[in-house]
Amino acid sequence: MTEVREGEAPFREWRTWYRVTGDLRSGRPPLVVLHGGPGCTHDYVDSLKDIAATGRAVVHYDQLGNGRSTHLRDRGPAFWTVRLFLDELDNLLDHLGIAGSYHVFGQSWGGMLGSEHAVRRPAGLRSIVIANSPPSMELWVEEANRLREELPPALQATLLAHEAAGTTLSAEYALAMKGFYERHVCRIVPMPEEVARTFQAIEDDPTVYFTMNGPSEFHVIGTLKSWSVIDRLHLIDVPVLLISGRYDEATPKVVQPFADNIKDVRWTIFEQSSHMPHVEEREACMALVASFLDEQDARG
Template sequence: MTAYQLEDILPADVEGTLAFDGAETWYRITGDLDSGIVPLVVAHGGPGCTHDYLLRLTALARTGRPVIHYDQLGNGRSTHLPDAAPSYWTPELFVAELDNLLTGLGIAEAYHLLGQSWGGMLGAEFAVRQPAGLQRLVIANSPASMPLWSQAANSLRAELPAAVNETLLEHERAGTTDSPEYRQAMLVFYDRHVCRVVPNPPEVAASLAAIDNDPTVYTTMNGPSEFHVLGSLKTWSIVDRLPLIQVPTLIISGRYDEAAPVAVRPFFDLIPDARWRIFDESSHMPHVEETQRYLRVVQSFLEGAEPDGADPV
């Protein structure tokens, strides 16, 4: 197994855009798509985030496996559509965009897919359609339903200092979640349950700043924060469709993850060929918080071996 360096972010070998729905999807490829090794496609979270915070996964290309990152429509280097109607932003849109990416890059016949947070929700939405070319699926730090996500978030919020939680509640009741006080209190939750590496690494900070610069997709589909979900995904669930996923699936979460076990467990219980690894020193971003183990576990799974560790009881 290749030894990975903690700060290893490899440069892109190819960058480009693909036309989609009258707009453009930006992508970057680390490695060679003609290598003969099944590529890994990485879907970022949010919805409304960017690819940047997942760039440590480029280290997987050291084994010869091409790694493809992309910015979903409305985000990052892809076309921004701040004036699009709220109804435009749907899971079906992003499933179609992913399908267009695979076809445009010529890899639709064979690929692996890793989705983080919302990206894992998107990955599950994609996989239940049983696309022919999908070989293996990684669902990282994702809920199987947003009601379960909110249930988990409420439990974690109850563990915050009383003054912090009261500040959050006060501004949520008043509709002033854009206030500096709310954002400061929000960061207490984020430092515990989103990324425990503080200050956040540059690639993580870049993705969070991108949401601030254009919050269109995030606020429309999610809401003002990770734990106050008011957007169109508020009632989303894939629980009843999970048995349709017929590829080997690796589930990843962190011990302190905002995607707590209650929100993750349906993936493990209902996907026929699933294994679940919990990272004990991590919250929502074990690819940053425990990079070496994360890369080792993912690479092992993609190679067809059982990753280290055991499924939770």
């Protein structure tokens, strides 16, 4: 039976909750999973634990302000920065004793965070999987607005009216938003339990999501609205696997700068998926990721 253990890593005066599936002493570099948001939880990327069946430990954690880690509802925009989450990741790697050799899987915002981590060229990073992520939020918003225009006119009108009025917390806005999410975020209806848990967690404490992103995936008015890593992608010096879905809100136009600017890169688009191939085409996605990681280990 696969070993599973949970713990908390002290981070400054707070705590980062983590879970390790598998044995960190197996001799194979572990996979560290960075969840999205900012402001989601590890639940919706829980499927990555499947990788542990290959003999590689998998580390999930809830980023600060989310899930089972310390919540800080009173902190404002100046506190919630990319640097904060980079420091938290470094702290966790050190706490677990794996900073010398590890892989990263970053999904959506997790891929943004992972790319920021990778451009710093940490010595122990072996490879990174960037899944369903933008290298630029302006590009993300541009494509999200294009996808919005394909929604039924009534849904578009409802979204625009509430955004203009500042009433994006209304039930009507949430219902209209669901129409976009079922097309471009997760096409499994009803939403799988682990995905629903993450969305419920955001609703319970939207501090990080609302501050850094905004009220929805396509109405980005938070502190990340002008973020970009495109001009630094050439600094990434480890192999990169890009993953996206055919119906993804991270459209091919969004993902393309990663492919254009990273030296050692490959890209797979899952034809039956939107923003969550790790859920929508779980078995195929896990097989791809496991094969990629094994290949990098074989390269030494």
